[in-house]
Amino acid sequence: MSPSTTPVTALSGNGKLVYGCDYNPEQWDREVWQEDVLLMRQAGVNLVAVNIFGWAELEGSPGTYSFERLDEILGLLHANGIAVNLGTGTSSTPAWLTTLHPEILPQSASGTRAWPGGRQAWCPSSPLYREHALRLVQEVARRYGGHPAVRLWHVSNELGCHNALCYCDVSAAAFRGWLIDRYGSLDALNKAWGTTFWSQRYSDWQQLLPPRVTVSTNNPMQVLDFHRFSSDELLGYYQSEAEVLRQHSSIPVTTNFMVAAHVRNQDYWSWAPHMDVIANDHYLDHRLDSPTMELAFAADTTRGLANGQPWLLMEHSTSAVNWQPRNIAKGPGEMLRNSLAHLARGADGLCFFQWRASVQGSEKFHSAMLPHSGTDSRIWREVVELGGILDKLAEVGGTTVQAEAALVFSWEAWWAYDQESHPSSDVRYLDQVHAIYKALWEAGITVDVVAPGADLSGYKLAVVPGLYLVREREAGVLAEYVRKGGHAVVTYFSGIVDENERVLAGGYPGAFRSLLGIRTEEFFPLAPGQALALDNGSAAALWTEALRLEGAEAKVCFVEGHLTGTAAVTRNRHGSGHAWYIGTALNPAALRDVVTEAAGGAGITGLASPEGLEAVVRAGTDNSYVFLINHSEEEHKYAVQGHELIVGEDVSSVVAVPAGAVRVVRTSRPLPQTTGRTTGPKDVESD
Secondary structure: OOOOOOOHHHHHOOOOOEEEEEOOHHHOOHHHHHHHHHHHHHHOOOEEEEOOOOHHHHEEEOOEEOOHHHHHHHHHHHHOOOEEEEEOOOOOOOHHHHHHOHHHOOEOOOOOEOOOOOOOOOOOOOHHHHHHHHHHHHHHHHHHOOOOOEEEEEOOOOOOOOOOOOOOHHHHHHHHHHHHHHHOOHHHHHHHHOOOHHHOOOOOHHHOOOOOOOOOOOOHHHHHHHHHHHHHHHHHHHHHHHHHHHHHOOOOEEOEEOOOOOOOOOOHHHHHHHOOOOEEEOOOOOOOOOHHHHHHHHHHHHHHHOOOOOEEEEEOOOOOOOOOOOOOOOOOOHHHHHHHHHHHOOEEEEEEOOOEOOOOOOOOOOOOOEOOOOOOOHHHHHHHHHHHHHHHOHHHOOOEEOOOEEEEOOHHHHHHHOOOOOOOOOOOHHHHHHHHHHHHHHOOOOEEEEOOOOOOOOOOEEEEOOOOEOOHHHHHHHHHHHHOOOEEEEEOOOOOEOOOOOEOOOOEOHHHHHHHOEEEEEEOOOOOOOEEEEOOOOEEEOOOEEEEEOOOEEEEEEOOOOOOOOEEEEEEEEOOEEEEEEOOEEOHHHHHHHHHHHHHHOOOOOOOOOOOEEEEEEEOOOOEEEEEEEOOOOOEEEEOOEEEOOOOEEEOOEEEEOOOOEEEEEEOOOOOOOOOOOOOHHHOOOO
16 A cells, blocks of 8 residues: 555545544543543544553553453544544653663663663664564454454554664664665775774774763764664564564554654655555654744645655644743644644544543653543533534545645754754754744745655745755756746755755755855854844845855845855855855745735736735645635635535625634635645655
């Protein structure tokens, strides 16, 4: 299977949009189960994930299995028309396993071995862990592979959330094996790693180690390759579970990704082709300046991983989480706006962690569909309301999001970008990505997030923020796209190194010099709080560079400091198209102006809407659906004609969207099919 062959709506059991949750019946007495399923039906829940952390329940001691309680709960759910997303139960090790085999516990870069007691207390390379885990998966698959309630297999849980990087001796041996497969010879490895620097040359494979703590900095390629290895190692673990499941079942298999601001350890472009359904967990991150914008970016990225097709939101929250420094509760209507923002950007299913709020354990203050205060609560009333709205929006299922622009995003470049010994530790990859994404979001320009090297031919605009590491082929795809009439925006510290962290000499931004028509001789990072005036009335921050025009025209220049008169923003005609370069950190308004001008030149106007009103379009064969999400405290109006689905009213010319509300308008005259995605993650070359 592939992400495009398993419709998300098929998981609900009734062809509707999925509405569900994690359900942990093992935390409750049996009499509570009956109440739970009745309330689930009242709320409209049609898919629940069970047995996510069930290992100790199913295998209380080595080789001794007990399935009676799980049998009972699956039967109860099925009898009530609720489908099951069945976990393999392997995410966290039972106490007996880590007591018998403490060597499976992961180790930090400083050599500290983790203790058991939390979750994911296992080394991804441990053959002992894999042996015990796969034995459990085999038992679960044999027993439930044909169960009528089970619609989806859920491998482990949030793989790599806590244990993505293990530096133990077992991991070191696995890393060496991965390097041998990648390079074939020590000469090739030494060349790729640049080991002539600091006398680091290796003469025997046994000398190679993970990038453990040293007295100085690590070799950048050693660090980058360890990230690549670690992502591949966890993917290999996922595949080992999936293989067992597919031996006993034809039910789709997936795991929940963590496309979110605080997680960067998996290269999901390489994972996506191995999923039958693309699923993501997302929580508002109040450590960010704009949590709502980051939600939109994460949703667009998840849709990119799904090759533009509908995807499943496996987890989000009804209100506060429990793991941030300050766990902010959602205000009235915020949960509905968050949920429908995911739906607007391609989700065909909305699930929460969790059904009933726990009364013990680390997550007891994490919100749930059924809160501690019970059904006499705002959260419960909003949960029931959302279930009813999803019924009204059922026809949206299977439609796709319309986007005229692409944003190139790379986990691999992120790993390389944020390493030590760079021009400025204040300049971070995700900050660049979020900044330019926010400019597009505020301009009403919906984007598809794509991998480096993906086909761009169907898009009017390609945005490339901070692509520090880029392969020759990937840079060539962008250049050819512009040469044939495309428009691109590239931001600073892009095109600097190749896949082996080797600087592309001759002037920055190496891989993109010809495309952009510029040449930078030297970087001049700015101190925190320092700003230099620009001739457009704004100011530059964080980053400047000694940029020379080699065919490009200056659009914005410095008017202060030793770079006075030097271009900060440029535009270059390349073939039939134009390529922009943003060589500094612009303030949000100035960045939005540049992005809007570049988009306008490409023929994109965006879905013009008042500030605070988010507009996104999903389209099918016969109809388009305009999602209007009002994040402001005042009513907004939007020009559209059709039928509004939530309140059930015809719209002749303008729909009113009350403060904090959402409206979805079906128009029988579909908007142009503007999505440019023609290739998926499986078509993107990788190492």
